[in-house]
Amino acid sequence: MLQKNKLQKLLADNYSNIQEQGGTKLQSAQGMADAIVSYAEDAELPAAPLSKVKTARLGQPALQAAIFASFSSGDPTMSPITPAIVAYVVSSFTVFSNTPPTNIGTGVCVMTIPPILAPVTALGMTGASQADVTKLTANIIHASFKSILFSGGLVLGGTPVPAGLVSVPLL
Numbered sequence: 001m002l003q004k005n006k007l008q009k010l011l012a013d014n015y016s017n018i019q020e021q022g023g024t025k026l027q028s029a030q031g032m033a034d035a036i037v038s039y040a041e042d043a044e045l046p047a048a049p050l051s052k053v054k055t056a057r058l059g060q061p062a063l064q065a066a067i068f069a070s071f072s073s074g075d076p077t078m079s080p081i082t083p084a085i086v087a088y089v090v091s092s093f094t095v096f097s098n099t100p101p102t103n104i105g106t107g108v109c110v111m112t113i114p115p116i117l118a119p120v121t122a123l124g125m126t127g128a129s130q131a132d133v134t135k136l137t138a139n140i141i142h143a144s145f146k147s148i149l150f151s152g153g154l155v156l157g158g159t160p161v162p163a164g165l166v167s168v169p170l171l
Helices: 004-021 025-038 060-073 081-092 118-125 130-145
Strands: 052-054 093-095 105-113 148-156 163-169
Touching: 004 130, 025 060, 025 081, 025 130, 052 105, 060 081, 081 105, 081 130, 118 130, 118 163
Parallel strands: none
Antiparallel strands: 052 093, 093 105, 105 148, 148 163
């Protein structure tokens, strides 16, 4: 199950590590992408009970590259990150299963509410604490991930479900 507090902690840990160690923009982008993906790996498909996303790491390199491009450009709206996160979901949320794999969902996921991160920059520019900035970042990203809808096929208990599902939310 997706947990906002986990994402917030991972983002805060990344920013703290970068500040303490004097990390580069690339290291910061790597850390942010890893935080998002580590959080996303907990996504569950309730239509296939106890199944978690198994393909969450597929889009991580592209996500990281887009975050780095945003950081490198100095774009105060962080606008390249929004389509990157949406594309990450489409490319990486394709297979859900449990262990042993008796419940499987295979299909496509679409994020219906994209994460607009401009308010994060605005908050940071007003001198807000790192905790407040990471909390807002986590809130925005989590709300977007909770808007994801799955469409695809299911195998439940080893038996294929005849009709494909449309617009099933994730947990």
